[in-house]
Amino acid sequence: MKKDSGDPFRIGDLVVYPAHGVCRIEAIEERELCGAKVRLFVMSLNPERMTLMVPTDRAASAGMRALSDPELAEAAMKLIGGRSRSKRGIWSRRAQEYEKKIRSGDLMQAAEVVRDLRGGTDDPGGSYSERQLYELALARVTQEVAAVLRTGESVVRSRIETAQASRAA
Known part of the structure; x- marks a missing residue:
């Protein structure tokens, strides 16, 4: 797929948009908005069946980035199996x-949240908001690691659960 004039991404690329996670660039379009012509990345989020449009000249400042490399994905998985930071x-x-x-779009930071809140989903003392943040961080890490390692999200979730269980034991 041909790279468009000066755009950092191509149609079909998987990218991370901090507020939503992994997206696929479906098109690069020019549209008129408020009387000005604007080039847009048109991206889809499969789980939510949502479409995002981000001006190409604002993608970097919005935090949009390419997927992490496999080494960083593996480092994030290792971090999740590590010792939780104290909850003070x-x-x-x-x-x-x-x-x-989570909303930074940084894989390692989202992995830290998964590591630190992992007890929140099974712990009857964990609050609703704690479980919600855990699930959001887990989804972001799972999506990106699965995309980077070209495997299914269920495989990544299983690896995370195994890492968490071995740490708890």
Whole structure:
């Protein structure tokens, strides 16, 4: 697929958009918005069946990036199996920090959230918001690692569960 004039991505590329996770570029279009012609990346998110349009000249400032490399994906998987950071401080501040990490679009930061909140889904003391943040971080890590390693999300989830179980034992 041919690269369009100066655009960093091509049609068909998988990219990470921080607010939504892994997306596929379906088209690069020029549209008129508010009287100005704007080039847009038209991207799809399969799980949500959602379409995003991002101006090509604002993609980098919005944090849109190529998928991580396989070494970083494996490092994220290893991080998830590591020791959790202590859960000190006020939950609302920690929750804001976790959400900021997830929405950063950085694979390693999302993996840290999965590692640190992994008890939240099984722990009856875990709050609803803790479980929601855990699931969001888990989905982001799973999507990107599966895309990078060219495997299914269920395979990646299984690897994560195994890493978490071996750490808990």
